Amino acid sequence: MKEFNLEQYLPHLSIDCVIFGYEGKELKILISKSKFGDNLWALPGGYIKKTESIDNAASRILFERTDLKNIYLEQFRVFGSETRIIQSSFNETMRAGYRQYDSNRFTDEVISWLTDRFVCIGYYALVDIQKVTTQTGEFDELLEWRNIHDLPVMMHDHNDIVLEALTALRLNLDSKLIGFNLLPEVFTMREIQELYEAVYERSFAINNFQKKILDLKVLERLEKKFTGAQNKAPYLYRFAK
Amino acid sequence: MKEFNLEQYLPHLSIDCVIFGYEGKELKILISKSKFGDNLWALPGGYIKKTESIDNAASRILFERTDLKNIYLEQFRVFGSETRIIQSSFNETMRAGYRQYDSNRFTDEVISWLTDRFVCIGYYALVDIQKVTTQTGEFDELLEWRNIHDLPVMMHDHNDIVLEALTALRLNLDSKLIGFNLLPEVFTMREIQELYEAVYERSFAINNFQKKILDLKVLERLEKKFTGAQNKAPYLYRFAK
Numbered sequence: 020m021k022e023f024n025l026e027q028y029l030p031h032l033s034i035d036c037v038i039f040g041y042e043g044k045e046l047k048i049l050i051s052k053s054k055f056g057d058n059l060w061a062l063p064g065g066y067i068k069k070t071e072s073i074d075n076a077a078s079r080i081l082f083e084r085t086d087l088k089n090i091y092l093e094q095f096r097v098f099g100s101e102t103r104i105i106q107s108s109f110n111e112t113m114r115a116g117y118r119q120y121d122s123n124r125f126t127d128e129v130i131s132w133l134t135d136r137f138v139c140i141g142y143y144a145l146v147d148i149q150k151v152t153t154q155t156g157e158f159d160e161l162l163e164w165r166n167i168h169d170l171p172v173m174m175h176d177h178n179d180i181v182l183e184a185l186t187a188l189r190l191n192l193d194s195k196l197i198g199f200n201l202l203p204e205v206f207t208m209r210e211i212q213e214l215y216e217a218v219y220e221r222s223f224a225i226n227n228f229q230k231k232i233l234d235l236k237v238l239e240r241l242e243k244k245f246t247g248a249q250n251k252a253p254y255l256y257r258f259a260k
Numbered sequence: 261m262k263e264f265n266l267e268q269y270l271p272h273l274s275i276d277c278v279i280f281g282y283e284g285k286e287l288k289i290l291i292s293k294s295k296f297g298d299n300l301w302a303l304p305g306g307y308i309k310k311t312e313s314i315d316n317a318a319s320r321i322l323f324e325r326t327d328l329k330n331i332y333l334e335q336f337r338v339f340g341s342e343t344r345i346i347q348s349s350f351n352e353t354m355r356a357g358y359r360q361y362d363s364n365r366f367t368d369e370v371i372s373w374l375t376d377r378f379v380c381i382g383y384y385a386l387v388d389i390q391k392v393t394t395q396t397g398e399f400d401e402l403l404e405w406r407n408i409h410d411l412p413v414m415m416h417d418h419n420d421i422v423l424e425a426l427t428a429l430r431l432n433l434d435s436k437l438i439g440f441n442l443l444p445e446v447f448t449m450r451e452i453q454e455l456y457e458a459v460y461e462r463s464f465a466i467n468n469f470q471k472k473i474l475d476l477k478v479l480e481r482l483e484k485k486f487t488g489a490q491n492k493a494p495y496l497y498r499f500a501k
Contacts, residue, residue, distance in 0.1 A: 029377070101312050136270070138273060140340075
């Protein structure tokens with residue numbers, strides 16, 4: 020394999036993505052098991068090409084793992100401690116993993132570059148899990164959807180990055196609704212309430228919730244859902260165009 | 261003057277600060293007239309030392325210009341277009357300015373570094389203008405407080421950075437109130453309303469506003485303000501400890 024081309028990337032700057040998906044009433048994120056260490060987990064991430072914007076780099080990194088384009092993606096925080104990566108307990112494992120993997124691709128210079136200080140731009144994305152076709156990137160052994168309450172200890176500060184992403188997702192969730200890719204095309208009031216309950220990890224009173232959501236004036240009411248019992252069937256909604 | 265020490269900084273990564281102050285019912289920001297070009301204005305900014313966190317770099321850059329420590333400071337957005345700086349119409353002016361200024365300090369290598377692509381982390385700060393002692397940094401000819409509606413065209417994307425900072429400041433202003441350094445120690449309800457009106461650029465109905473602010477339960481009511489007419493004097497408030 021040919022050498023990892025350092026020259027094409029900005030040094031010291033990385034992107035990590037918290038990819039939220041919603042399935043079976045659970046809020047999940049996509050995590051990566053690294054090729055470069057045993058039981059080493061991480062957020063899907065990557066570097067920024069000198070020729071691409073940071074937003075395009077994040078979209079590319081996301082596309083490489085999910086095969087999806089045009090996903091709702093938002094920068095939420097920069098992680099820039101002076102000890103990031105260089106004082107991480109995972110750093111030595113990673114160096115050893117790179118060395119063992121392919122010495123043509125990961126030369127000493129490349130390994131130094133990869134394990135030097137990095138300032139990480141955190142992005143979160145919202146996807147419909149059904150539409151995702153996961154595919155491993157260069158650094159992934161495998162990718163896996165995990166409930167946000169069932170995450171392994173991940174490398175460096177990646178668990179903290181998830182918590183910050185969740186805080187950012189919760190902040191003004193209402194105003195992000197339309198950008199969401201978390202719900203199917205049409206959904207019931209109950210389904211949108213379940214989504215809110217999964218994101219905020221609490222229950223909402225049904226009447227108050229319905230009023231609050233309808234007051235946002237972003238939903239369009241369609242026909243009733245076919246259930247066989249027309250009088251009790253719930254209405255279907257979609258986001259107004 | 262000795263050479264600008266490139267080795268101490270992370271390349272391609274800068275910080276720009278939107279320093280909001282509030283005075284005479286006006287929301288203002290501190291801007292810098294650059295040494296390196298005629299009528300060239302910019303946000304106060306700088307670079308990140310390899311030995312400091314990004315938050316500490318921002319605090320240092322702010323301290324260097326205002327002589328203030330422990331200021332409310334928040335990252336709000338990263339500006340990372342692939343053409344930032346390198347395709348800026350101000351880039352040639354700046355190169356010429358550096359060249360002319362001091363060729364010992366700004367060698368060709370330093371000038372290339374300074375005018376290469378930069379990803380900029382935007383921070384905003386909230387300060388009490390009365391407490392600020394402005395002092396010029398290495399890149400500033402002078403610093404000036406300007407009403408946010410009376411800003412010159414600034415270099416690169418700095419005017420856009422101000423707009424984004426204002427959007428971030430407005431988002432959840434209520435929850436940022438306590439962190440504020442914008443108001444004096446004690447203030448009247450009218451003063452806090454005037455601050456809100458300056459930030460949001462609109463008026464608020466006095467009764468609704470008072471109820472909304474008191475409902476936040478962050479204020480402590482003190483004695484009445486001494487005005488000579490005790491019966492009409494407004495109450496003073498401060499943030500509850």
